[in-house]
Structures are given as structure tokens and as C-alpha cells.
Amino acid sequence: MVLRTTKTVLFGLFLGTLMLIGCVDKFRPKKEIRTNCPQGIEPIRKVLFIGWDGVRSDALLMADTPHLDSLLPNSIYSFNVDRGPYTVSTPGWSSILHGVWPDKHGLTENSFKKNRYDEYPDLLTLLRKHKSVLGLATLSNWDAFLQITSEETYAQRFVTDPEMVGDALRILNECPPDVMLLHFDFPDASGHEFGFSPSSLEYLSSIEITDNYMGQLMAKVKEREAQYNEEWMVVLTTDHGGEGTGHGGQDNLQQTRRVWYVVRTPTLMQNLINDGKIVDLMPTMLTWMNCPLSGLTLDGNSLY
Ligand SMILES: [Zn+2]
Numbered sequence: 086m087v088l089r090t091t092k093t094v095l096f097g098l099f100l101g102t103l104m105l106i107g108c109v110d111k112f113r114p115k116k117e118i119r120t121n122c123p124q125g126i127e128p129i130r131k132v133l134f135i136g137w138d139g140v141r142s143d144a145l146l147m148a149d150t151p152h153l154d155s156l157l158p159n160s161i162y163s164f165n166v167d168r169g170p171y172t173v174s175t176p177g178w179s180s181i182l183h184g185v186w187p188d189k190h191g192l193t194e195n196s197f198k199k200n201r202y203d204e205y206p207d208l209l210t211l212l213r214k215h216k217s218v219l220g221l222a223t224l225s226n227w228d229a230f231l232q233i234t235s236e237e238t239y240a241q242r243f244v245t246d247p248e249m250v251g252d253a254l255r256i257l258n259e260c261p262p263d264v265m266l267l268h269f270d271f272p273d274a275s276g277h278e279f280g281f282s283p284s285s286l287e288y289l290s291s292i293e294i295t296d297n298y299m300g301q302l303m304a305k306v307k308e309r310e311a312q313y314n315e316e317w318m319v320v321l322t323t324d325h326g327g328e329g330t331g332h333g334g335q336d337n338l339q340q341t342r343r344v345w346y347v348v349r350t351p352t353l354m355q356n357l358i359n360d361g362k363i364v365d366l367m368p369t370m371l372t373w374m375n376c377p378l379s380g381l382t383l384d385g386n387s388l389y
Contacts, residue, residue, distance in 0.1 A: 128316040132264040132370050133306060135319070136181075136230070137295050138174060139273030139281065141326035142166075142345045147283040148292040152300030153321060153347060160349040161388045163361035168325055168344045170336040174273070177324030177363070178233050182207050182266075184367030184383040197232055205382065207234040208367050212264060215376040220262030224249050230268040238262065246271055250298045257305045261315075264374070267302075269295045272323075281327025281340070310351060318373045320366055322346040348388055358388075 142164045145153075168177050169186050171193040179190045183205045187193055191201040206214075209221045213236040222239040225231055226249055231240055239262065243249035246269055253267055275291035282288060299321065306317045325332045326341045335341035346361060348369055364385035368378055372387040 128314050130263075130373055130375070131261065131315055131317045132373060133302065133317055133319045134264070134266045134370070135299055135302070135321050136178065136266070136268040137272055137292070137321065137323050138227070138268065138270045139276045139325060139327055139332065140292055140295075140323040140345070141276075141281050141283070141340055142343060143340065144281070144283040144285075144288060144326075145292060145323075145345055148289045148296070150293060150296040152296045152303055156303070156319065156321075156347055156349040158355050159351060159353045160347050161353060161356045161358060162345070162347040163358040164345045165359060166322075166344045166346055166361035166363055168323075168342055168363045170342075172325045172335045172338075172341045173333045174227075174324050175229055175233070178230060178268075181322060181324065181363050181366055182233050184208070184364050184371075184381075184385055186364060186384050189382070189384065195229065197229075202235075208370055209234045209236045209264060209266075211371060211381070212236075212374055212376055215374075219264070220260070221264050222256060222262040223266040223268075224253055225266075225268035225270070227268060227270045230270075234266065246294075246298060250301060253302060254305055257302070257309065261309060264370075269298065271295060276327045276332070277330050280330055281332065316351050318370060319349045320346065320370060321349075322363065322366060353389065 146164060169180050171187050173195050175195045176187050176192045179192045180186055183190045183202065185205045189201065190205050191199040212219055213221065221237050223231055223234055223237050224241050224243065226243045226246065228242060231242060241252065243252065256262065272291045272295055275288050279285045279287035303319065306319060309315045310317060323344050326344060328335060328338050328340050332341050344363065346366060362385055365388050368383050368385050369388045371378060
């Protein structure tokens, strides 16, 4: 009787040990790993900035740009935007990405010699200061564009636009940065060769091709928004227009100095602005990324 009881107790202990071992093994083969965020979690905000170098507003309006047009219902946009004096690219992109006019950032020509970037930091530098863990990428086929910002986790120069778009799509697919800056130089090159004019078919075609690249990127952005609880601000703009086959020293020419922008998020209401300022884009992107503007010396304001 005593022996039988001991055996029963020992058998019970054996069973208990087996059950304990079973409990330790929590990783059952049928476990599902979800990569998208559950409902109720704050969406992750990101920025895709696409510069279209040298695109005149009236030529943009004349060109067939279905992908840009499809953004407008969720955009703040303007086709009459002051890009400031010194109508070449480096001062223009500096005003856009440093949020101040040339009297502050110091650049009046396509050279970085007189820059005061230390005093007036760029978008990426300010975001990095605000939050150290951020993926920041710049892709361009023009060397100087890569000099305008700092603090990238990925910066790459390309020979051709298709190569650049391919790499951008790969990054968006595999490991999308929090902020991605792209710069397409083709419209500017086409304007210098065939004329910055809405009556130049070659120039219009370069704008339409750039719109097509943007459409490919936008399809990927929308796919990510649907699958991964991300919200993307997409900013499109240019640095100058042009007249004839040039654009430097044309501060008083509307077709060169007055440009355009489109700022899209999934939730913005359509809002056409009659008189815009290019320096408003940086505070708009900083606000979207929850980076406070207080304490910064900027010449523009957030658009929303
Ligand atoms: Zn140019």
C-alpha cells in the first residue's frame, strides 16, 4: 500500500515535469508573425521629397502629368511660388532644404564657398538633432545636390534616372528610410538643350517622363501605406524655371522665379494657394515629422 502510493506520487511528479517542459516551449510552429502594426498604434510618419530640377510652372501645367494630378485632391499646392533671387540651382535647393533665403544661407551661385550651413542647418541635420535614430536618404544624379544636406544614412549618386528610380524602389521595398530626398535633373538638362518653354515638346516630354518616375514611386508609397500603417508626406517641387535655354540672372522674370510645389499626405484636404513661398516647405516637413520649430531661425511657416 505504501509502495503503491510512492509509485503514484513519483508518476505524478513525472507527468508534472513533462507538462512544465511543454509550457516552456511557447514557439509553436503555427505561430503567426505580423509585420504590420495592429489597429490603434500611431501611424509611422515618413517623407518622400522629389525635386524636379528646372520645371517652369506653365510648362508643368501644359504637360500631361497624370501622377502629379492624382495627388492634388490630398494636397496643398501652388503654381505661383516665389523661389527667391539668384535663379540657379544651388541657391534654390538650399532655400528649399535649409528653409531660409540666400541672405541667410549665403549661396548666390552654383558654388558652396560662401555657405552658412552651420548657422542655418538643413532638414536632415535638424531631424537628426531632434531624433538620433532615423533613416535619412538622398539620391541624385547631380553631385551638388548631395552636398546640400548632411547626416544621411544612405547617400548615392547615379548616372541615369532609371537606375536611380530602380534603387529608390528597392529601398522603399526593403528598408524605407524615414526621409528620402530624390532629385531628377533631366528637365533642367532638356530645358538647356531645347528651351525652357511650354511650346518645347522635348522639354514637356522630360517633365512627363519625370512624372512617370514619380508615379512608380507613389505606387510603392501607397502600397506601404496600405500594408504597414505608414503615412507619407510627399513633396514635389522645383528650384527654378527658365527662359530661352537659360535661367541664371533672371530674378525679375516670372517664368524663372515663380515656381510651384505640391505637398501631399493621405489626409490633407485639397488647398490651392495663390501666392506661395519655397521656404515654407522645410517647416512643413519638420512639422510632419513632429520636430518643433521653436528656437529655429526660418524664413517660412508650416503650410498646415
Ligand atoms: Zn540649369
